[in-house]
Amino acid sequence: MKAQVVHEFGGIEALRYEEVDPPECPPGFVRISVEAVGLNFPDLLIVQGLYQFRPDLPFSPGAEAAGTVLQIGDGVTEVAPGDRVMALHLAGAMAEEFVAPEHTVFKIPDALPAEKAAGMSMTYGTSYHALVDRARLQRDEVLLVTGASGGVGTAAIQIGKVLGARVIGAVSTDEKAAVARSVGADDVVNYATESLRDRVNELTDRAGADVIYDPVGGDIFLQTLRCVNWNGRILVIGFASGTIPDAPMNLPLLKGCSIVGVFLGDFAKREPAKNRDNFRTILSWAAEGIINPHISETYPLERAGDALASLASRTATGKVILTV
DSSP states (O other), rough: OOEEEEEESSSGGEEEEEEEOOOOOOEEEEEEEEEEEEEOOHHHHHTTTSSSOOOSBBOOOEEEEEEEEEEEEETSSSTTTTTTEEOOOSSSSSSEEEEGGGGGGEEOOSSHHHHHHHHHHHHHHHHIIIIIIOOOOOOTEEEEETTTBHHHHHHHHHHHHHOOOEEEEEESSSSHHHHHHHOOEEEEEETTTTTTHHHHHHHHHTTTTEEEEESOOOOHHHTTTTEEEEEEEEEEOOOOOOOOOOOOOHHHHHHEEEEEEEEHHHHHHHOOOHHHHHHHHHHHHHHHSSOOOOOOEEEEEGHHHHHHHHHHOOOBBEEEEEEE
16 A cells, blocks of 8 residues: 655655555554545654654654544444544554554544545544533633634634634734634634734733633743633643743732643543543534534645645645545
């Protein structure tokens, strides 16, 4: 089978599109014929060897895919050969076949295209877990989403609206502001041209946001500490800015707010039944058209390097998808 392979850690140029042996399917795993692959920021880090998880070399990057089940390992009961599924694993998806543990594999509705399903596992799984399980977002609360035009950002906006929140999107360009509005943001702040802290406080009559969803980190995270409401919850999603911030801890004290970590991977391992319930809800919303992944760019598998370059340049919005 064909796959994108990393033989040594480095830049995007380390990818090699080549023939490899099909993966084995051990007990508890599912082997999938891949139709589409969703790209995410951690894919860039894994290729460079900078992610907290470092696969053994050589390996195929890519964490999420959609396709058809080819084979199930011993003990697998949730899916069967022939089922259309989406799956999430740390690496291996940039290939014609992908093996993932059963607890990360979910049947998808017949009407959901593989390209859409491939872009849902990490982004919608993370956003639902963050907003429902970790923040307990309530109807009529104010939700601030930074990086609002990206994959997790657009997912968070859509889920926030389904839950009845007022959503403020924060972005770095006017083009990205248009994307945030198109997926449901009530207000948008361009933090390249105005102060995020000041504008959010202005939009909320100085109260601040009740829940802040931050996949950006760096200075943006520090600004959110100054525009969070009393008893607010700041969700730490990631550090797309490349900088892990050092938070002045007097601010959470003065704001009475909580800084809450969100890690979908360990949640799925530790609470697989709850994670499966979450995805039942997510997929039912997708089947009804209540949520709809925003896909900005699609590339064939052999052009994975170009797709990752688009992600690295921060010009892409929503999801970037590879088709197989």
